[in-house]
Amino acid sequence: MLFVEYPKCTTCQKARKWLEAQAVPFTSRHIKEDPPTAGELKEWHARSGLPLKRFFNTSGLKYKELALKDKLPGMSEEEQFDLLATDGMLVKRPILVGNGFVLVGFREPEWAAALGVQSGN
Numbered sequence: 001m002l003f004v005e006y007p008k009c010t011t012c013q014k015a016r017k018w019l020e021a022q023a024v025p026f027t028s029r030h031i032k033e034d035p036p037t038a039g040e041l042k043e044w045h046a047r048s049g050l051p052l053k054r055f056f057n058t059s060g061l062k063y064k065e066l067a068l069k070d071k072l073p074g075m076s077e078e079e080q081f082d083l084l085a086t087d088g089m090l091v092k093r094p095i096l097v098g099n100g101f102v103l104v105g106f107r108e109p110e111w112a113a114a115l116g117v118q119s120g121n
Contacts, residue, residue: 012093
């Protein structure tokens with residue numbers, strides 16, 4: 001399993017601790033040092049079943065700095081994927097990529113269901 005994270009992000013830290021507590025083996029990838037490519041994002045998006053907007057870190061400084069709230073609706077999916085691939089800090093995190101699922105953001109019940117483990121919630 002691939003765990004895409006920004007180590008300073010408290011949500012990512014919480015997700016990492018949860019994965020470790022569940023004894024889930026994973027490979028970690030630093031989203032800023034090794035950002036996802038447009039190709040990876042396209043594949044993850046297709047597998048996630050989520051709207052593309054969910055892949056954007058809408059609370060991030062970069063998102064606000066670029067005024068993406070107003071720009072995204074006018075952009076094609078291709079342009080959005082290319083933009084996401086330019087800066088890992090634009091991408092919502094953490095992302096967990098496993099066999100048959102892609103989870104974006106940490107919601108314990110959702111992760112527990114995907115991994116087939118008991119949720120604490």
